[in-house]
Amino acid sequence: MSSKKKVCIVGSGNWGSAIAKIIGANAARLDSFDDRVTMYVYEEMIDGKKLTEIINETHENVKYLPGHKLPPNVVAVPDVIDAAKDADILVFVVPHQFITRLCSQLLGKIKSDAVGLSLIKGFDRAEGGGIDLISHIITRNLKIPMTVLMGANLAGEVAEEKFCETTIGCKDKVLGPLLHALLQTPNFRVSVVDDVDAVEICGALKNIVACGAGFVDGLGLGDNTKAAVIRLGLMEMVKFTELFYPGAKSSTFFESCGVADLITTCYGGRNRKVSEAFVKTGKSIKDLEDEMLNGQKLQGPFTADEVNYMLKNKNMEAQFPLFTAVHKICIGEVKPQQFIDAIREHPDHKSKL
Numbered sequence: 001m002s003s004k005k006k007v008c009i010v011g012s013g014n015w016g017s018a019i020a021k022i023i024g025a026n027a028a029r030l031d032s033f034d035d036r037v038t039m040y041v042y043e044e045m046i047d048g049k050k051l052t053e054i055i056n057e058t059h060e061n062v063k064y065l066p067g068h069k070l071p072p073n074v075v076a077v078p079d080v081i082d083a084a085k086d087a088d089i090l091v092f093v094v095p096h097q098f099i100t101r102l103c104s105q106l107l108g109k110i111k112s113d114a115v116g117l118s119l120i121k122g123f124d125r126a127e128g129g130g131i132d133l134i135s136h137i138i139t140r141n142l143k144i145p146m147t148v149l150m151g152a153n154l155a156g157e158v159a160e161e162k163f164c165e166t167t168i169g170c171k172d173k174v175l176g177p178l179l180h181a182l183l184q185t186p187n188f189r190v191s192v193v194d195d196v197d198a199v200e201i202c203g204a205l206k207n208i209v210a211c212g213a214g215f216v217d218g219l220g221l222g223d224n225t226k227a228a229v230i231r232l233g234l235m236e237m238v239k240f241t242e243l244f245y246p247g248a249k250s251s252t253f254f255e256s257c258g259v260a261d262l263i264t265t266c267y268g269g270r271n272r273k274v275s276e277a278f279v280k281t282g283k284s285i286k287d288l289e290d291e292m293l294n295g296q297k298l299q300g301p302f303t304a305d306e307v308n309y310m311l312k313n314k315n316m317e318a319q320f321p322l323f324t325a326v327h328k329i330c331i332g333e334v335k336p337q338q339f340i341d342a343i344r345e346h347p348d349h350k351s352k353l
């Protein structure tokens with residue numbers, strides 16, 4: 001890598017724009033980074049004008065993070081290859097359903113010694129009936145080493161610079177401090193751990209639990225019920241990680257990427273909000289996503305589907321009743337009113353004497 005690292009943010013949605021505020025300001029402030037940060041923007045027209053032009057003229061992503069100025073050194077680029085080709089550090093932050101296509105566009109077009117940081121929460125289906133981590137997909141497709149950043153980070157609050165924490169998963173002792181410097185601010189406190197896969201798995205799975213929390217709210221059940229759903233969801237997250245990714249550290253669940261992200265998403269996230277409306281209105285998740293999120297994308301229902309694909313193939317649905325119920329409710333196979341019945345006999349309720 002060259003001495004001043006060039007950074008490209010691949011994505012410009014709600015979280016992509018919030019993190020661009022931090023990365024842009026730190027890159028301008030710190031000698032280790034090139035001032036100019038490119039941001040790949042999936043082009044769309046807003047009131048007859050290109051979103052990239054609006055961002056470059058007003059320094060505001062008026063669609064996905066209105067009301068917040070991006071640093072002027074963050075440059076919106078509509079072509080992902082132009083945005084990424086010179087970068088030493090690629091920060092991936094698109095809804096997970098778009099990553100495979102983006103990788104195929106970038107293949108062979110980026111620096112061979114570039115490194116990646118994924119902020120993407122989700123999985124994809126793998127051949128053979130399992131699932132793939134998004135960072136593994138990127139490494140396999142682009143042949144670059146990957147790190148991840150996950151945490152209790154609702155984008156709007158991060159953009160407002162309210163105090164919070166986050167977790168970077170990185171095994172490399174040189175790269176870890178560099179990424180820490182690129183991301184940390186007085187109000188965005190970064191811990192770096194080496195349990196990379198577990199950090200990412202936490203970030204993906206909590207979105208399924210958040211849908212369950214939304215069902216609880218839609219059904220008018222109380223805080224105790226939501227706490228039970230959060231706890232049972234956490235137990236399933238731990239079991240899933242232990243079974244399918246052995247070697248993960250239990251301490252990772254106590255980082256921001258674990259229990260803290262689970263809590264914030266189950267109270268303030270989009271998956272919770274849309275799942276509540278799903279119960280109250282009877283409309284489909286897709287229609288509600290379109291109506292309520294102005295182009296932002298839900299990750300929870302897709303993630304529940306991907307996880308269920310694997311659990312079903314392994315005949316293990318019964319061991320994960322909460323993940324399974326959330327999926328079946330999202331696809332309309334089970335009524336939301338049956339959610340509590342689905343977790344009433346949870347395997348975690350057996351006597352532990």
Ligand SMILES: NC(=O)C1=CN([C@@H]2O[C@H](COP(=O)(O)OP(=O)(O)OC[C@H]3O[C@@H](n4cnc5c(N)ncnc54)[C@H](O)[C@@H]3O)[C@@H](O)[C@H]2O)C=CC1
Nearest residue numbers: 012013014015016042093094095098120121154155296297
């Ligand atoms: N929003 C949040 O509070 C947080 C989100 N995340 C994660 O970050 C990732 C990205 O989320 P957000 O930035 O919030 O995105 P978002 O939910 O705002 O999604 C909209 C973005 O998707 C882009 N898009 C739409 N169609 C596309 C296509 N065909 N190809 C490529 N891009 C397309 C849009 O241009 C826009 O940039 C997700 O995995 C999410 O779970 C993580 C932490 C916080």
Ligand SMILES: O=C(CO)COP(=O)(O)O
Nearest residue numbers: 151152153154269270271
């Ligand atoms: O991941 C998030 C907060 O850390 C955002 O969650 P939602 O996608 O449910 O808004």
